[in-house]
Amino acid sequence: MRITQGAFSFLPDLTDDQIRAQVQYCIDNKWAVSLEFTDDPHPRNTYWDMWGHPMFDNPDAAALMMELNACRKLYGDRYIRVVAFDSSPGWESVKLSFIVNRPDEEPGYRLDRQEAAGRMIRYTTRPYAADRPAGARYG
Amino acid sequence: MPAPAFAETELPQAAAPAAIDLREEFETSGVKDVLAELDRDLIGLAPVKRRIRETAALLLVERARRRMGLAHETPTLHMSFTGNPGTGKTTVALRMADLLHRLGYIRKGHLVSVTRDDLVGQYIGHTAPKTKEILKKAMGGVLFIDEAYYLYRPENERDYGQEAIEILLQVMENQRDDLVVILAGYAQRMDRFFESNPGFRSRVAHHINFPDYSDDELLRIAEQMLEKQNYLFDAKATAAMADYIARRRAQPHFANARSIRNALDRTRLRQANRLFESAKGPLDAKALSTISGEDITASRVFALPPGKGEGK
Numbered sequence: 065m066r067i068t069q070g071a072f073s074f075l076p077d078l079t080d081d082q083i084r085a086q087v088q089y090c091i092d093n094k095w096a097v098s099l100e101f102t103d104d105p106h107p108r109n110t111y112w113d114m115w116g117h118p119m120f121d122n123p124d125a126a127a128l129m130m131e132l133n134a135c136r137k138l139y140g141d142r143y144i145r146v147v148a149f150d151s152s153p154g155w156e157s158v159k160l161s162f163i164v165n166r167p168d169e170e171p172g173y174r175l176d177r178q179e180a181a182g183r184m185i186r187y188t189t190r191p192y193a194a195d196r197p198a199g200a201r202y203g
Numbered sequence: 204m205p206a207p208a209f210a211e212t213e214l215p216q217a218a219a220p221a222a223i224d225l226r227e228e229f230e231t232s233g234v235k236d237v238l239a240e241l242d243r244d245l246i247g248l249a250p251v252k253r254r255i256r257e258t259a260a261l262l263l264v265e266r267a268r269r270r271m272g273l274a275h276e277t278p279t280l281h282m283s284f285t286g287n288p289g290t291g292k293t294t295v296a297l298r299m300a301d302l303l304h305r306l307g308y309i310r311k312g313h314l315v316s317v318t319r320d321d322l323v324g325q326y327i328g329h330t331a332p333k334t335k336e337i338l339k340k341a342m343g344g345v346l347f348i349d350e351a352y353y354l355y356r357p358e359n360e361r362d363y364g365q366e367a368i369e370i371l372l373q374v375m376e377n378q379r380d381d382l383v384v385i386l387a388g389y390a391q392r393m394d395r396f397f398e399s400n401p402g403f404r405s406r407v408a409h410h411i412n413f414p415d416y417s418d419d420e421l422l423r424i425a426e427q428m429l430e431k432q433n434y435l436f437d438a439k440a441t442a443a444m445a446d447y448i449a450r451r452r453a454q455p456h457f458a459n460a461r462s463i464r465n466a467l468d469r470t471r472l473r474q475a476n477r478l479f480e481s482a483k484g485p486l487d488a489k490a491l492s493t494i495s496g497e498d499i500t501a502s503r504v505f506a507l508p509p510g511k512g513e514g515k
């Protein structure tokens with residue numbers, strides 16, 4: 065099941081040229097761009113691991129593409145996203161976030177039903193991938 | 204990742220033009236303006252200006268060929284600037300970045316100027332991230348490495364400079380579209396550096412040598428610098444400056460145009476003091492902006508026998 069999170073995720077995956085163009089758009093708007101990766105695709109998992117520092121003073125998107133390629137070399141089997149932060153209001157806030165790498169196989173989620181008091185049912189979703197230990201979930 | 208998407212939405216390639224007017228390209232690209240400014244703002248440097256004009260011509264033709272679908276490889280643009288201190292290497296590198304930007308060979312056109320300490324770390328694992336940070340900053344523009352030979356310290360085989368060199372070489376080769384590297388330094392030491400680092404030698408296509416300025420050129424540089432700051436020499440001051448230049452050159456730590464800039468800074472200081480101590484009434488604009496002979500001859504350069512002292 066294809067994970068859809070962040071911008072553009074209902075579109076086909078962006079090509080590297082398209083990623084580069086989006087990143088350049090962010091930089092030209094003075095947003096700091098950075099990379100994050102994870103192997104826990106649960107939509108409520110907002111804390112992905114950072115890949116290096118956010119880039120504050122690299123005027124060209126080639127800098128991020130270089131890091132993206134390095135990140136893919138190590139974590140190409142996981143999800144990687146670009147996050148762009150805007151600090152112009154006086155605090156950092158996410159302006160744009162989109163997935164730039166995903167596992168070859170995305171097994172999707174299992175829906176669990178828990179029968180509670182009365183006839184109440186609690187629902188929860190669990191990524192099948194999370195059945196395996198962190199770091200060994202994909203590939 | 205799956206195969207590239209969006210192929211059907213991409214704009215059709217503009218048809219290759221049948222003919223390109225190089226003259227017109229020369230003017231509309233802004234290259235003409237950059238070269239004219241270079242001619243106007245920089246005194247002397249005839250061989251450097253000639254080489255830059257030749258390089259610009261090559262790049263214009265290369266660009267025209269690319270637009271016609273004739274050339275596919277990005278030409279190697281990495282350069283080396285050799286010359287003594289203060290001969291204008293950094294200044295010209297800035298113009299070069301502008302030129303390459305206008306021709307579309309770099310996307311942003313900024314210049315990041317570094318030396319060994321910016322690239323090489325102090326301990327294991329420190330160098331690669333440092334070098335990469337700098338490379339990332341320079342992407343889209345020009346990376347200017349001053350006194351590049353300090354990267355290579357053959358006497359110390361554990362030197363971390365080697366690590367920086369390897370990363371640089373890799374990016375210079377594989378990311379030629381992303382940045383241009385200019386190596387700068389004194390001619391002889393650069394020659395030795397290239398001899399012992401064939402990797403750099405084969406990646407650097409353009410070697411430009413910056414000659415020392417003649418006394419006459421330095422005097423014109425002095426006048427131009429003053430004019431930009433709204434000052435001028437009176438007749439005695441011009442003669443004193445010419446004398447100063449001849450003496451200063453014979454002394455240690457002579458740095459061509461930079462020595463002139465420093466001398467003028469001190470001269471303005473002395474002029475201000477003279478005005479402050481001697482003025483009896485209000486001063487007009489002319490008095491405030493005229494450098495007189497004594498402001499220059501008070502320099503220690505005139506007190507020292509030739510070949511001694513720091514030239515303060």
Ligand SMILES: Nc1ncnc2c1ncn2[C@@H]1O[C@H](COP(=O)(O)OP(=O)(O)OP(=O)(O)O)[C@@H](O)[C@H]1O
Binds near residue numbers: 245248294295349
């Ligand atoms: N041809 C010139 N005309 C006018 N000003 C010049 C010229 N050449 C150099 N200058 C001035 O001299 C100063 C020193 O020049 P620059 O820093 O470019 O020298 P450099 O070759 O990079 O020196 P170094 O090797 O010591 O780094 C600058 O202030 C520059 O503006």
Ligand SMILES: [Mg+2]
Binds near residue numbers: 292293349
């Ligand atoms: Mg310099």
